[in-house]
Amino acid sequence: xxxxxxxxxxxxxxxxxxxxxxxxxxxxxxxxxxxxxxxxxxxxxxxxxxxxxxxxxxxxxxxxxxxxxxxxxxxxxxxxxxxxxxxxxxxxxxxxxxxxxxxxxxxxxxxxxxxxxxxxxxxxxxxxxxxxxxxxxxxxxxxxxxxxxxxxxxxxxxxxxxxxxxxxxxxxxxxxxxxxxxxxxxxxxxxxxxxxxxxxxxxxxxxxxxxxxxxxxxxxxxxxxxxxxxxxxxxxxxxxxx
Amino acid sequence: xxxxxxxxxxxxxxxxxxxxxxxxxxxxxxxxxxxxxxxxxxxxxxxxxxxxxxxxxxxxxxxxxxxxxxxxxxxxxxxxxxxxxxxxxxxxxxxxxxxxxxxxxxxxxxxxxxxxxxxxxxxxxxxxxxxxxxxxxxxxxxxxxxxxxxxxxxxxxxxxxxxxxxxxxxxxxxxxxxxxxxxxxxxxxxxxxxxxxxxxxxxxxxxxxxxxxxxxx
Numbered sequence: 001x002x003x004x005x006x007x008x009x010x011x012x013x014x015x016x017x018x019x020x021x022x023x024x025x026x027x028x029x030x031x032x033x034x035x036x037x038x039x040x041x042x043x044x045x046x047x048x049x050x051x052x053x054x055x056x057x058x059x060x061x062x063x064x065x066x067x068x069x070x071x072x073x074x075x076x077x078x079x080x081x082x083x084x085x086x087x088x089x090x091x092x093x094x095x096x097x098x099x100x101x102x103x104x105x106x107x108x109x110x111x112x113x114x115x116x117x118x119x120x121x122x123x124x125x126x127x128x129x130x131x132x133x134x135x136x137x138x139x140x141x142x143x144x145x146x147x148x149x150x151x152x153x154x155x156x157x158x159x160x161x162x163x164x165x166x167x168x169x170x171x172x173x174x175x176x177x178x179x180x181x182x183x184x185x186x187x188x189x190x191x192x193x194x195x196x197x198x199x200x201x202x203x204x205x206x207x208x209x210x211x212x213x214x215x216x217x218x219x220x221x222x223x224x225x226x227x228x229x230x231x232x233x234x235x236x237x238x239x240x241x242x
Numbered sequence: 243x244x245x246x247x248x249x250x251x252x253x254x255x256x257x258x259x260x261x262x263x264x265x266x267x268x269x270x271x272x273x274x275x276x277x278x279x280x281x282x283x284x285x286x287x288x289x290x291x292x293x294x295x296x297x298x299x300x301x302x303x304x305x306x307x308x309x310x311x312x313x314x315x316x317x318x319x320x321x322x323x324x325x326x327x328x329x330x331x332x333x334x335x336x337x338x339x340x341x342x343x344x345x346x347x348x349x350x351x352x353x354x355x356x357x358x359x360x361x362x363x364x365x366x367x368x369x370x371x372x373x374x375x376x377x378x379x380x381x382x383x384x385x386x387x388x389x390x391x392x393x394x395x396x397x398x399x400x401x402x403x404x405x406x407x408x409x410x411x412x413x414x415x416x417x418x419x420x421x422x423x424x425x426x427x428x429x430x431x432x433x434x435x436x437x438x439x440x441x442x443x444x445x446x447x448x449x450x451x452x453x454x455x456x457x458x459x
Binding site: 048074080083088090100101106149150153 | 361371378379
């Protein structure tokens with residue numbers, strides 16, 4: 001469904017992605033991990049064209065993301081994204097946060113959009129907070145609403161960019177639970193996260209990146225039990241409790 | 243020296259009409275000035291080189307000339323260039339919109355810059371266009387933050403409309419000046435005019451203060 005083929009990206013003379021190749025199947029859950037600055041976020045942001053790439057090929061359902069004739073808006077409608085800092089719209093209440101793009105992008109009427117919104121708020125356990133503003137919610141609640149905001153667009157895949165990094169520790173699990181549930185229901189997902197417990201439990205494959213390259217891409221149990229590369233071993237020894 | 247306060251009562255309808263013109267000019271200039279300022283800001287923040295450069299040239303150019311010159315310029319030169327007679331009120335309105343738009347755009351630009359870029363990325367990620375993201379996500383937040391500064395600029399605009407005196411538009415200032423010289427009551431009329439401007443501006447400033455406190459909370 002999502003296919004990277006030797007994708008490279010530069011910021012001026014600095015290369016942030018080097019020949020990244022990866023194929024993500026429909027329904028697959030990929031966790032992207034690696035040291036900070038390794039290009040993880042940049043890699044997944046290429047999928048919905050929030051970041052551009054300069055060489056190689058990246059296709060979503062056989063459509064080349066970077067091609068000039070590709071309608072990036074159409075592409076983004078079909079790929080949901082969840083951000084580290086939630087990025088809910090603070091001037092709109094929860095319901096309107098979920099209705100805005102449905103009405104302005106998909107052209108749904110207010111009633112239909114509200115019905116879809118409520119259905120997805122129920123799915124993330126936030127239906128009783130419809131009328132609240134983002135500022136009145138905890139971080140974990142905001143992130144669950146942000147996940148619902150992405151889901152109302154009926155995406156074929158979801159991107160998560162460090163969805164729990166800005167959360168207090170006691171709120172991490174409520175967000176991970178929602179993500180795990182989503183994975184179980186067959187959503188195609190690419191998650192940048194440092195939550196290795198989640199990765200072990202939910203991910204089909206782990207992609208390990210370092211210095212802009214994909215060093216290793218392996219099924220979760222193989223990656224955690226027998227990492228092939230030295231860099232992955234070093235990384236795991238630093239972040240996993242002994 | 244005799245102080246004839248009755249001269250104001252005798253000319254009340256003329257003065258009131260003048261104030262109506264002043265308020266009409268201020269509110270229309272505010273409305274269209276904000277719209278023009280928003281467009282200029284979108285131009286300055288637009289992708290590419292041409293639009294931002296053009297908008298910056300305009301904004302910096304306008305801010306480098308005196309307002310009274312722009313008023314004169316539109317009043318005398320626009321009819322010559324366009325062949326159309328639009329009258330003192332509309333030529334003054336055009337001048338204020340062109341002038342204030344530049345100042346408003348600087349305020350709006352600062353307001354937009356104060357909103358996190360992540361908000362626009364979130365809007366784009368749901369398939370909204372850049373303009374939709376601006377319209378529904380960035381600008382509503384920016385205007386809320388800018389409201390006190392914009393109102394302060396509007397108070398300045400209200401005072402500046404008195405400059406239409408130079409093109410003979412019968413606003414409150416011109417009406418006061420006319421009655422003053424016609425009836426020989428300079429002290430009374432100019433004191434009254436000063437008092438009216440003072441009261442309205444102070445009242446508006448008070449409202450802005452209250453707003454600022456409310457927005458902080």
